Amino acid sequence: MNRLSILQLLSYATTYRSQIWGAIANSILNTVFDLAPPYLIGVAIDVVVNEENSLIAQFGITSVTGQLAVLSLLTLLIWSLESLTEYLYSRLWQNLAQTLQHELRIDAYSHLQELELNYFEDRSTGMLLSVLNDDINQLERFLNFGAHNILHFLTTVLFVGTTFIALAPGVSWWAMVPIPFVIWGSMVFQSKLEPRYADVREKSGLISSRLANNLSGIATIKSFTAEAYERDRVTLESEAYRRSNGRAIALSAAFVPLIRILILVGFTTTLFLGGVAVANGNLSAGTYGFLVFIIQRLLWPFTDLSELMDEYQRAMASVRRVMGLLDIPISIPHGDRSLSVEIVQGEVKFEDITFAYNGRKPVLKDLSLQVPAGATIGIVGVTGSGKSTLVKLLLRFYEVQTGCILIDGIDIRDVNLFDLRRCIGWVSQDVFLFHGTVAENIRYGSFDATNEQVIHAAKLAEAHTFIEQLPQGYDTIVGERGQKLSGGQRQRLAIARAILKDPPVLILDEATSAVDNETEAAIQRSLTKITQNRTTIAIAHRLSTIRHADCIYVMDQGQIVEQGTHEELLTQTGVYAGLWRVQSGDYK
Numbered sequence: 001m002n003r004l005s006i007l008q009l010l011s012y013a014t015t016y017r018s019q020i021w022g023a024i025a026n027s028i029l030n031t032v033f034d035l036a037p038p039y040l041i042g043v044a045i046d047v048v049v050n051e052e053n054s055l056i057a058q059f060g061i062t063s064v065t066g067q068l069a070v071l072s073l074l075t076l077l078i079w080s081l082e083s084l085t086e087y088l089y090s091r092l093w094q095n096l097a098q099t100l101q102h103e104l105r106i107d108a109y110s111h112l113q114e115l116e117l118n119y120f121e122d123r124s125t126g127m128l129l130s131v132l133n134d135d136i137n138q139l140e141r142f143l144n145f146g147a148h149n150i151l152h153f154l155t156t157v158l159f160v161g162t163t164f165i166a167l168a169p170g171v172s173w174w175a176m177v178p179i180p181f182v183i184w185g186s187m188v189f190q191s192k193l194e195p196r197y198a199d200v201r202e203k204s205g206l207i208s209s210r211l212a213n214n215l216s217g218i219a220t221i222k223s224f225t226a227e228a229y230e231r232d233r234v235t236l237e238s239e240a241y242r243r244s245n246g247r248a249i250a251l252s253a254a255f256v257p258l259i260r261i262l263i264l265v266g267f268t269t270t271l272f273l274g275g276v277a278v279a280n281g282n283l284s285a286g287t288y289g290f291l292v293f294i295i296q297r298l299l300w301p302f303t304d305l306s307e308l309m310d311e312y313q314r315a316m317a318s319v320r321r322v323m324g325l326l327d328i329p330i331s332i333p334h335g336d337r338s339l340s341v342e343i344v345q346g347e348v349k350f351e352d353i354t355f356a357y358n359g360r361k362p363v364l365k366d367l368s369l370q371v372p373a374g375a376t377i378g379i380v381g382v383t384g385s386g387k388s389t390l391v392k393l394l395l396r397f398y399e400v401q402t403g404c405i406l407i408d409g410i411d412i413r414d415v416n417l418f419d420l421r422r423c424i425g426w427v428s429q430d431v432f433l434f435h436g437t438v439a440e441n442i443r444y445g446s447f448d449a450t451n452e453q454v455i456h457a458a459k460l461a462e463a464h465t466f467i468e469q470l471p472q473g474y475d476t477i478v479g480e481r482g483q484k485l486s487g488g489q490r491q492r493l494a495i496a497r498a499i500l501k502d503p504p505v506l507i508l509d510e511a512t513s514a515v516d517n518e519t520e521a522a523i524q525r526s527l528t529k530i531t532q533n534r535t536t537i538a539i540a541h542r543l544s545t546i547r548h549a550d551c552i553y554v555m556d557q558g559q560i561v562e563q564g565t566h567e568e569l570l571t572q573t574g575v576y577a578g579l580w581r582v583q584s585g586d587y588k
């Protein structure tokens, strides 16, 4: 899984090959320039000790002053190049990190949008937010400098190690002794740390979930004066996160000191054996000074290695969560047939459908129902009888288990999902408005509608008058979920946006339940106009809303138990007639 996640991540980078090569080259060059000072000091000592026999003298500069001048110029040049390459690699790597995190976030979000409703019902918004935000940010932090640090480590070890072996083969192997132990230790450390960081990410998701849930339910918390109770619950989650991080810290903090001890052994051995070699005349003083200096450069990067591993594991725990999300298959696939809104007549047929939500008993059983194109039907029934589920199946939010749903005689499973949903206007039971202005929310029905069309739709939905009375009219911000509006006002905006969409099939699920009788009557008059030449499925508890429908279906426990016009149903002494009597105040 680890390797797979990394490969998936790398596949994002393949389009930026030239940038990556540029960043790699600058990282390597920068490390080489960064390593130069000890070499330059070595050469300086060589100049003052060996004078005209020095290394530089071999290039024809015999005077010590001349050699030192060349050395100074070289130092200036190398330091300038180090600064330049540092600027370049920082910029390239950080920009790449930005691009990757951006693409990954957009891909993860796009994929998430495609997943079926079941997926969201089983997960909390906060948890998903933590993946899309925290986890991707965690990865971004690693990508900013992680790749450079890895290259810096490898180049340093390779460069310094080679010099070491070349200059003092007899001493160098002592310095190398700790290296295999360090690598082995790092691997053990990595495997132990992996589950701990996975747990940290999970706890972070849980706390996000709790916070998101509480913030959206803040009014309920206040009304129940449950602040202390909720603070305790948040404290528990936060405490769990702290403990989980504590477990990871206990391991990661211990590692660097342990590695350092191993490295110290290598360092002191070189110090001792090298000194003995100088005393015996087997090694020059200049080389010895250089070796003692450079060995730190060889061994200390191994302490950085452990920190690098730590950052890597943290980032990988996040990558796995993001990739896990991208790997979730889309279980409601698009059909192959396209369906143009302009040519859809709007005939809707449910044929023997049976449907049960995940792991529950069937909500709809062998239900059949036909709505001729352009007709208006009403659906009534006790709460929980499956009315909303029926229309959600038409929108293909869920798949039927048996039977089929047809639009203009075509099985909706064969139709492109977007085309299908473009044909249907849905005013849901619980209206959701987006944070933004009134006009933006209505325009959700048709993004390129003119202001006049928006106002016209609002007028038809009996919303224009109240909108005009809002502080900034159509530019008034409705707040998150439209919380700055009343329930009835939200419903009317939802109707307006469905009208603006102008779909061949209109679904009104308790669309006027929150408005007063007078407003409802006004909306009904508008709807009579709107529903002409359009198939309409209206679900209502208030029977007056659907009494003029071409056919009314009465549902009970997932089945249709009565059907007919209002007048026909009244003549039967069934459920509908009973309901009508209660609602019209006739209790006889």
Ligand SMILES: Nc1ncnc2c1ncn2[C@@H]1O[C@H](COP(=O)(O)OP(=O)(O)OP(=O)(O)O)[C@@H](O)[C@H]1O
Pocket: 121, 357, 358, 360, 363, 381, 382, 383, 384, 385, 386, 387, 388, 389, 390, 429
């Ligand atoms: N997402 C879901 N997951 C699991 N069960 C669900 C889900 N949505 C609804 N149900 C269950 O399905 C049944 C039918 O619900 P549905 O919303 O279709 O009823 P309804 O007739 O529209 O009710 P109401 O008149 O109260 O709106 C209910 O028992 C409900 O608990």
